[in-house]
Amino acid sequence: MADSNGEEHPRLVLKNFLSIEECKELEFIHKSCSTVGYRPNVFSTTLSHLVATNSSHFIIPFVPIRERLKEKVEEFFGCEYELVVEFTGLISWTKGASIGWHSDDNRHYLKQRDFTAVCYLNNYGEDFEGGLFNFQHGEPKTIAPVSGDVVIYTADNRNIHSVDEVTLGERLTLTLWFSRDSSHDEDAKLISLLSQNLLHGSDNASKLCLPLPASSNMYWFAPNQASHDELGFNICCARLNVLGYDIYFSDKISSFSDSSELLMEPLQLARADDLFYKEFANILQALQVVQFFHWKASELPSFTVEIAGKVLHLSQSQQKKISCLKSVFVKDHQLVETVFHPVTINEKEQRSFSWADFSAAVKVWEDYIHKLHKDIVSSLPYWRTHQSLFSIQFDGSLEETSVPG
Numbered sequence: 571m572a573d574s575n576g577e578e579h580p581r582l583v584l585k586n587f588l589s590i591e592e593c594k595e596l597e598f599i600h601k602s603c604s605t606v607g608y609r610p611n612v613f614s615t616t617l618s619h620l621v622a623t624n625s626s627h628f629i630i631p632f633v634p635i636r637e638r639l640k641e642k643v644e645e646f647f648g649c650e651y652e653l654v655v656e657f658t659g660l661i662s663w664t665k666g667a668s669i670g671w672h673s674d675d676n677r678h679y680l681k682q683r684d685f686t687a688v689c690y691l692n693n694y695g696e697d698f699e700g701g702l703f704n705f706q707h708g709e710p711k712t713i714a715p716v717s718g719d720v721v722i723y724t725a726d727n728r729n730i731h732s733v734d735e736v737t738l739g740e741r742l743t744l745t746l747w748f749s750r751d752s753s754h755d756e757d758a759k760l761i762s763l764l765s766q767n768l769l770h771g772s773d774n775a776s777k778l779c780l781p782l783p784a785s786s787n788m789y790w791f792a793p794n795q796a797s798h799d800e801l802g803f804n805i806c807c808a809r810l811n812v813l814g815y816d817i818y819f820s821d822k823i824s825s826f827s828d829s830s831e832l833l834m835e836p837l838q839l840a841r842a843d844d845l846f847y848k849e850f851a852n853i854l855q856a857l858q859v860v861q862f863f864h865w866k867a868s869e870l871p872s873f874t875v876e877i878a879g880k881v882l883h884l885s886q887s888q889q890k891k892i893s894c895l896k897s898v899f900v901k902d903h904q905l906v907e908t909v910f911h912p913v914t915i916n917e918k919e920q921r922s923f924s925w926a927d928f929s930a931a932v933k934v935w936e937d938y939i940h941k942l943h944k945d946i947v948s949s950l951p952y953w954r955t956h957q958s959l960f961s962i963q964f965d966g967s968l969e970e971t972s973v974p975g
């Protein structure tokens with residue numbers, strides 16, 4: 571690991587550490603739940619944000635991945651059982667995002683960070699352009715992100731790195747920091763949030779799984795971080811738009827003085843001249859179902875679901891209402907294209923859209939969500955006891971479940 575100057579750069583690149591399916595599932599979660607990030611042109615989904623938006627069940631897919639990563643980092647750096655996860659987040663970078671040379675512990679409030687793991691969830695050259703990762707010294711020098719690959723390194727100045735500006739598309743990673751300082755254990759904080767959130771809900775599982783949007787400014791993308799509503803777009807509407815969907819509010823809601831409140835209201839999805847019958851609880855739920863459908867579209871068998879009466883032809887006045895709404899939530903269509911338009915479009919998926927498949931996916935989505943919900947509710951008591959998030963195989967009987975001693 572020593573370079574020509576005899577300096578050490580403790581780091582490791584692991585090819586195919588995550589399966590393609592794991593990458594796709596995390597991408598689905600990010601595209602359903604992300605908010606505008608901490609820096610320009612960056613979007614993020616943290617685990618505490620998932621809890622705060624009543625989407626705790628989406629923590630489940632992260633759990634085995636965090637576990638495997640921590641094990642690998644401890645093994646490689648020789649600090650078995652010493653580390654806690656300090657932060658877990660899905661982070662995406664779009665056109666204009668970059669970061670210059672830095673180490674990950676380069677602020678006094680980041681000194682607890684000992685190790686970094688960056689998992690690439692999509693592909694350089696396919697999903698985005700630019701965005702190469704570079705180490706200032708030592709080998710490898712440059713890493714082109716490939717989905718499933720992971721780079722781990724010490725967070726100190728032995729691993730100064732940068733990321734080139736993203737020039738096209740959306741570059742997505744799962745990023746974790748690990749600490750030796752147990753007072754920075756993310757798990758303890760999450761378990762406390764989860765306990766408040768999951769133990770106080772009603773028993774109605776579908777209500778519990780209903781996403782609750784955060785404040786509207788967290789979904790507002792403004793160019794150059796201008797914080798006024800005159801420019802930019804709502805990222806949930808924009809993500810729907812780039813996949814070909816519009817939103818429609820029933821005639822019961824006729825005026826919208828405070829437009830940000832409107833996205834908390836029940837709505838329907840439209841596509842071209844069609845209006846789909848299903849009423850979604852709010853924009854986040856509609857976005858989630860659409861993202862789920864696009865995640866699963868290629869693997870779902872073609873369904874012969876009866877959709878007679880489920881798809882209505884939009885009247886002219888309804889179409890007018892839709893474009894009026896669009897101008898409220900998406901001020902700048904060109905900007906949406908620039909930020910979210912994929913580099914390569916799955917032509918097959920685009921051409922073969924059918925409401926019958928969509929309708930069938932809604933049912934599969936419900937089963938998927940309820941399974942995650944069941945898993946997190948069953949796991950939480952064990953997590954509380956051990957003050958740690960770990961994966962548990964529930965095979966129908968809790969008694970047979972093995973938990974660490």
Ligand SMILES: O=C(O)CCC(=O)C(=O)O
Nearest residue numbers: 669674688703731733743
């Ligand atoms: O996304 C990457 O490849 C690294 C990002 C990074 O350096 C950071 O977030 O500190």
Ligand SMILES: [Fe+2]
Nearest residue numbers: 672673674731
């Ligand atoms: Fe970094």
